[in-house]
Amino acid sequence: xxxxxxxxxxxxxxxxxxxxxxxxxxxxxxxxxxxxxxxxxxxxxxxxxxxxxxxxxxxxxxxxxxxxxxxxxxxxxxxxxxxxxxxxxxxxxxxxxxxxxxxxxxxxxxxxxxxxxxxxxxxxxxxxxxxxxxxxxxxxxxxxxxxxxxxxxxxxxxxxxxxxxxxxxxxxxxxxxxxxxxxxxxxxxxxxxxxxxxxxxxxxxxxxxxxxxxxxxxxxxxxxxxxxxxxxxxxxxxxxxxxxxxxxxxxxxxxxxxxxxxxxxxxxxxxxxxxxxxxxxxxxxxxxxxxxxxxxxxxxxxxxxxxxxxxxxxxxxxxxxxxxxxxxxxxxxxxxxxxxxxxxxxxxxxxxxxxxxxxxxxxxxxxxxxxxxxxxxxxxxxxxxxxxxxxxxxxxxxxxxxxxxxxxxxxxxxx
Amino acid sequence: xxxxxxxxxxxxxxxxxxxxxxxxxxxxxxxxxxxxxxxxxxxxxxxxxxxxxxxxxxxxxxxxxxxxxxxxxxxxxxxxxxxxxxxxxxxxxxxxxxxxxxxxxxxxxxxxxxxxxxxxxxxxxxxxxxxxxxxxxxxxxxxxxxxxxxxxxxxxxxxxxxxxxxxxxxxxxxxxxxxxxxxxxxxxxxxxxxxxxxxxxxxxxxxxxxxxxxxxxxxxxxxxxxxxxxxxxxxxxxxxxxxxxxxxxxxxxxxxxxxxxxxxxxxxxxxxxxxxxxxxxxxxxxxxxxxxxxxxxxxxxxxxxxxxxxxxxxxxxxxxxxxxxxxxxxxxxxxxxxxxxxxxxxxxxxxxxxxxxxxxxxxxxxxxxxxxxxxxxxxxxxxxxxxxxxxxxxxxxxxxxxxxxxxxxxxxxxxxxxxxxxxxxxxxxxxxxxxxxxxxxxxxxxxxxxxxxxxxxxxxxxxxxxxxxxxxxxxxx
Numbered sequence: 080x081x082x083x084x085x086x087x088x089x090x091x092x093x094x095x096x097x098x099x100x101x102x103x104x105x106x107x108x109x110x111x112x113x114x115x116x117x118x119x120x121x122x123x124x125x126x127x128x129x130x131x132x133x134x135x136x137x138x139x140x141x142x143x144x145x146x147x148x149x150x151x152x153x154x155x156x157x158x159x160x161x162x163x164x165x166x167x168x169x170x171x172x173x174x175x176x177x178x179x180x181x182x183x184x185x186x187x188x189x190x191x192x193x194x195x196x197x198x199x200x201x202x203x204x205x206x207x208x209x210x211x212x213x214x215x216x217x218x219x220x221x222x223x224x225x226x227x228x229x230x231x232x233x234x235x236x237x238x239x240x241x242x243x244x245x246x247x248x249x250x251x252x253x254x255x256x257x258x259x260x261x262x263x264x265x266x267x268x269x270x271x272x273x274x275x276x277x278x279x280x281x282x283x284x285x286x287x288x289x290x291x292x293x294x295x296x297x298x299x300x301x302x303x304x305x306x307x308x309x310x311x312x313x314x315x316x317x318x319x320x321x322x323x324x325x326x327x328x329x330x331x332x333x334x335x336x337x338x339x340x341x342x343x344x345x346x347x348x349x350x351x352x353x354x355x356x357x358x359x360x361x362x363x364x365x366x367x368x369x370x371x372x373x374x375x376x377x378x379x380x381x382x383x384x385x386x387x388x389x390x391x392x393x394x395x396x397x398x399x400x401x402x403x404x405x406x407x408x409x410x411x412x413x414x415x416x417x418x419x420x421x422x423x424x425x426x427x428x429x430x431x432x433x434x435x436x437x438x439x440x441x442x443x444x445x446x447x448x449x450x451x452x453x454x455x456x457x458x459x460x461x462x463x464x465x466x467x468x469x470x471x472x473x474x475x476x477x478x479x480x481x482x483x484x485x486x487x488x489x490x491x492x493x494x
Numbered sequence: 495x496x497x498x499x500x501x502x503x504x505x506x507x508x509x510x511x512x513x514x515x516x517x518x519x520x521x522x523x524x525x526x527x528x529x530x531x532x533x534x535x536x537x538x539x540x541x542x543x544x545x546x547x548x549x550x551x552x553x554x555x556x557x558x559x560x561x562x563x564x565x566x567x568x569x570x571x572x573x574x575x576x577x578x579x580x581x582x583x584x585x586x587x588x589x590x591x592x593x594x595x596x597x598x599x600x601x602x603x604x605x606x607x608x609x610x611x612x613x614x615x616x617x618x619x620x621x622x623x624x625x626x627x628x629x630x631x632x633x634x635x636x637x638x639x640x641x642x643x644x645x646x647x648x649x650x651x652x653x654x655x656x657x658x659x660x661x662x663x664x665x666x667x668x669x670x671x672x673x674x675x676x677x678x679x680x681x682x683x684x685x686x687x688x689x690x691x692x693x694x695x696x697x698x699x700x701x702x703x704x705x706x707x708x709x710x711x712x713x714x715x716x717x718x719x720x721x722x723x724x725x726x727x728x729x730x731x732x733x734x735x736x737x738x739x740x741x742x743x744x745x746x747x748x749x750x751x752x753x754x755x756x757x758x759x760x761x762x763x764x765x766x767x768x769x770x771x772x773x774x775x776x777x778x779x780x781x782x783x784x785x786x787x788x789x790x791x792x793x794x795x796x797x798x799x800x801x802x803x804x805x806x807x808x809x810x811x812x813x814x815x816x817x818x819x820x821x822x823x824x825x826x827x828x829x830x831x832x833x834x835x836x837x838x839x840x841x842x843x844x845x846x847x848x849x850x851x852x853x854x855x856x857x858x859x860x861x862x863x864x865x866x867x868x869x870x871x872x873x874x875x876x877x878x879x880x881x882x883x884x885x886x887x888x889x890x891x892x893x894x895x896x897x898x899x900x901x902x903x904x905x906x907x908x909x910x911x912x913x914x915x916x917x918x919x920x921x922x923x924x925x926x927x928x929x930x931x932x933x934x935x936x937x938x939x940x941x942x943x944x945x946x947x948x949x950x951x952x953x954x955x956x957x958x959x960x961x962x963x964x965x966x967x968x969x970x971x
Contacts, residue, residue, distance in 0.1 A: 196788060200795045207758030207796050210719055416827070416868045419860050421889050 189390055294321070294328035301325045501537060504530070505544035512549055517558065524550070524564035532571035538579055541572050547586045554591045559600040566595060566606035570613050577617035584614065584621060589628035596633040601642045608637055608645070612652030619659035626656060626666050635672045638679070646679065647687045654694035661701035668698060668708055677712035685726035692721060692732035700739035706747055710740060715750065719759040723766075730763050731771045738778035745785035752789060757782060757796040764801055773814055776805060780821030787828035794835045799825060803841040806848075816858040819845055823865025830874045837878035842869065846885060866890060874901045876908050883920045892932045895921065899935040902942050909942055918943065919951045 187193075302308030302322065310319035399405065415421075451458065511523035527546065531538040541547070547569075554565045569588055573580040583589075588610075595607035611630050615622040630652075637649035653672055657664040672694075679691045695714070699706040714736075721733040737756055741748045751757070757779065764775040779798050783790040793799075799822070806818040822845070826836035836842075848854050849862040870893050873879060882894040898917075902909050912918055921939055926932035940948045949955060 196791075199788075200792060203752055203755070203757075203792050204795050206753065206755040210716065210755035210759050211762060412871055416864060416871065419863065 185390070185392075290324065291328065294324040295331045298325060298328055298330040497536075498540075501540040502544070505540050505546065509544060509546055509549070512546065512553070517561065520553075520557070521560045521564050524561060524568055528564060528568040528571045531568060532574075535575040535579075538572040538575050541568070542579060542582045547572070547583060547588065551586055551588045551591050554588075555594065559598065559603050562595055562598065562603045563600075563606045566592065566603070566610045570606065570610035573610060574613040574616075577621065580614045580617050580621050584624050589614075589624060589630070593628045593630050593633060596630065596637065601640060601645050604637055604640070605642075605645045605648050608634060608648045608652045612648065612655045615652065616655040619663065622656050622659045622663050626663060631656065631667055631672075632670050635670050635675060638672070638675050643682075643684050643687055646682075647684075647690050650676065650679070650687065650690035650694050654690060654697045657694065658697035658700075661705065664698045664701050664705055668705060673698065673709055673712045677709075677714050677717075680714060680717055680721060685724060685729050688721060688724065688729045689726070689732050692718075692729065692736050696732060696736035696739045699736060703743045703747075706740045706743050709736075710747065710750060715754040715756065719754065719756060722759045722763040727767055727771050730767060731774060734760055734763055734775040734778055738774045738781060741778050742781040745789065748782040748785050748789050752782065752792045752796075757793055757798060761796055761798045761801050764805060769809070769811070770814070772805060772809075773817055776802065776814065776817045776821050780817070780824045783821065784824040787832065790825050790828050790832050793825055794832065799836055799841075800839050803839045803844065806841060807844055812855045812858045815848065816855075816861045819848065819858065819862040819865045823861070823868045826865070827868035827872065830872050833869050833871075833873035834875040834878075836869055837873050837875045840878070842866065842873075842878055843881050843885075845869075846882065846890075850885075850887065867893070870894060870897060873897060876901060876912065880912075880915060880917050883917055888932075891924065892935070895924070895932060895935040895939070899938040902939055913943070913947065913951075918947070922948070922952045 300308050300310065302311040302318075307313055308322065308325070310322040310325065312319075508523050508527055511519055512527075514520055514523070527541060531541045550565045550568055554562055557565075569583055569592065573583045592607045592611055595603050596611075598604055598607075611625050611634070615625040634649045634652055634656075637645055638653070640646065640649075653667055653676070657667045676691050676695055679687060680695075682688060682691075695709055699709040718733055718736060721729055722737075724730055724733070737751060737760060741751050741756075760775045760778055764772050764779075779793055779802065783793045802818050802822050802825075806815055806822065809815050809818070822836055822841055826833045845862045845866050849859055849866060854862070867890070870879075870882075870890065874897065876898070879894055879897060882890065886894055898912070898921075902912060918939075921936055924932070924936060926936055
């Protein structure tokens with residue numbers, strides 16, 4: 080009993096102590112709880128971070144490999160492209176070289192011969208000088224016309240097609256005969272005298288040659304020591320002049336018939352390449368003493384014709400590639416040259432005035448034109464329609480109307 | 495009014511005298527009428543109104559040669575004034591009688607008849623056709639072959655008047671074989687005959703290429719070139735007209751003329767005469783040069799350009815200057831070589847001054863402007879272009895600067911010359927709208943030079959430098 084009383088007396092103290100100790104602990108409970116949470120969360124965080132680091136490393140490796148692969152692919156593409164570009168540039172450069180040569184060759188050979196032009200101009204200035212200073216002697220004129228025509232005929236190329244007409248007309252020019260009345264009579268007389276003298280001289284020479292030839296033929300009639308010839312009659316004082324001629328003459332030897340050298344067909348006449356120096360010309364080839372080449376050969380003329388066929392460029396080749404652009408430029412230049420007024424042509428007289436366009440009231444109001452009366456003629460109000468089907472034809476239409484326009488007669492004009 | 499009455503009075507007095515019995519009186523009356531009509535158009539009209547013509551025509555058929563001569567003289571005198579009077583003569587049937595007179599023996603009658611026909615045919619194509627229809631042309635060709643010089647002259651002049659109107663008429667004349675006879679007469683020493691013959695040939699040749707070729711086939715070259723050196727001015731003029739008419743048709747014909755030395759002859763002819771005589775020669779050079787660049791080069795080689803520039807500067811008349819400007823433009827427009835040949839003779843400033851001066855006629859201005867444009871397009875001869883930088887108007891300046899911008903990038907000597915002659919300075923001073931073609935050209939010229947030089951020559955540079963001097967603070971040591 081005493082313990083009970085002691086316990087009971089201490090029970091409130093116990094209760095207070097119990098309560099007090101529990102509440103004292105409560106103060107630190109939160110703190111300790113927070114501390115535990117912090118430690119745990121830190122530890123968890125460390126673990127997760129380590130895991131993340133691992134993941135990062137792995138991802139980096141994968142991405143590295145992939146980017147390397149992509150980059151190498153890209154690089155190969157670039158290298159290929161570069162290489163192709165380099166090759167194309169090389170081809171272009173080579174093609175330009177070939178085209179350069181070819182174009183220069185073609186122009187020089189087929190289109191325009193500079194040296195021919197130079198010679199022509201020289202011939203023209205020579206003729207001009209003749210006209211200027213020697214117009215009195217028509218003969219010199221004649222000669223020069225001959226000379227000009229000859230010089231032009233010598234290079235009878237197709238390069239100057241204009242000269243084809245010239246050749247014919249220069250023939251006519253050179254056929255110009257000495258007319259009767261001349262202004263400068265003295266010049267004509269002088270010239271006539273000169274011509275006469277020349278003619279006489281030529282005649283004399285011809286005679287001389289004839290006599291010489293005769294003397295050579297009659298050589299056997301020369302007098303010998305024993306027998307005097309017919310021209311050396313003993314009854315004459317001095318021998319006949321024919322005798323002396325016979326003495327001087329060389330006897331005629333009958334020759335073997337000359338080997339008539341047949342010239343090889345002059346090839347350059349038939350070819351487009353007409354410069355005589357471009358083909359070797361020899362008259363007789365040296366003999367070849369090995370056996371003949373075997374085989375049927377084509378006719379040499381055919382072969383050469385084919386080989387030296389003149390150029391017929393396609394239309395595409397015949398013009399330069401920027402022909403269109405150049406032609407447009409040319410046209411523009413010509414127009415600029417021709418135009419007296421350089422201002423642009425303005426299409427309307429009030430083009431330059433910046434007037435704003437004011438539309439009609441009729442078409443600019445929001446109460447626009449009503450389509451009733453022009454588009455449709457029935458006043459329709461869809462809201463009042465009972466059903467949405469159109470009217471049906473209950474009665475059949477007349478036969479007459481069904482045959483409308485389909486009869487033979489042309490009165491309906493629909494057939 | 496009183497003059498009219500006087501005229502009527504005179505006509506009424508002379509008319510009965512034409513029907514007089516005594517032949518001398520008839521002839522003298524006819525002669526008087528002819529002289530009156532010759533003097534004045536009104537009198538000629540009075541002759542026509544006085545119904546004298548039918549009488550004359552009727553008696554022309556029958557009377558002796560003196561009367562015929564006088565009557566033909568009257569007809570000529572009346573017909574020369576106007577086409578209406580000539581039509582009146584044709585209407586009263588005078589053509590047939592005149593053609594009959596052409597067959598007469600007396601050369602004087604033939605000459606008078608041919609003269610009258612020539613004057614009638616001169617006015618227009620219908621009258622010419624009427625003359626041809628009357629069958630005059632073969633007889634005229636026969637007249638040409640007669641020995642009398644005066645008759646030849648008149649017949650040649652009549653043929654020239656007939657063929658000048660239309661190609662068909664010229665063809666009619668050619669068909670009768672007139673060209674051969676005319677060509678033979680070129681060498682006749684008589685200068686008046688030569689005038690008419692050359693005029694006839696040029697009227698024939700001017701219409702078409704075929705006719706010109708026929709005239710050329712008569713082998714007139716190079717004989718015609720001697721006529722260019724004749725003493726008589728009109729022979730020279732007609733000869734150069736003939737050559738011009740032939741040269742203008744096709745390049746082949748011009749080539750023919752060049753090959754016979756025609757260009758040199760024409761150039762000398764231009765040099766030796768003045769005024770309107772030169773004009774056909776100048777035009778001929780222009781036509782020849784216009785056909786192709788080779789022909790233009792041949793013209794240049796014949797030393798025609800200095801002569802043309804002399805003409806351009808010397809001549810007082812505008813139309814001759816215009817023709818010279820046109821010819822120079824045709825020569826210089828083909829390639830840079832040609833433009834250089836023209837520019838070297840210092841004609842471009844003359845052309846520019848003609849274009850700019852207010853006194854020149856519109857035609858001259860237009861032609862010189864075209865010539866300048868066409869030469870400038872091809873001119874790469876810079877010393878000739880430089881004066882243009884200073885005086886040219888803006889539309890021409892643009893093209894001058896354009897030419898500079900084409901040449902300067904490639905030629906270092908030219909660049910140096912451009913700077914030393916002050917051209918670069920002038921170019922900097924040109925004001926151009928941004929983005930315009932002129933500005934582009936100026937930029938391309940500026941890009942040929944280092945920047946310092948461009949800045950040095952830009953206007954206001956000395957002021958900019960002075961400003962920098964003002965604002966410069968020297969470093970305090």
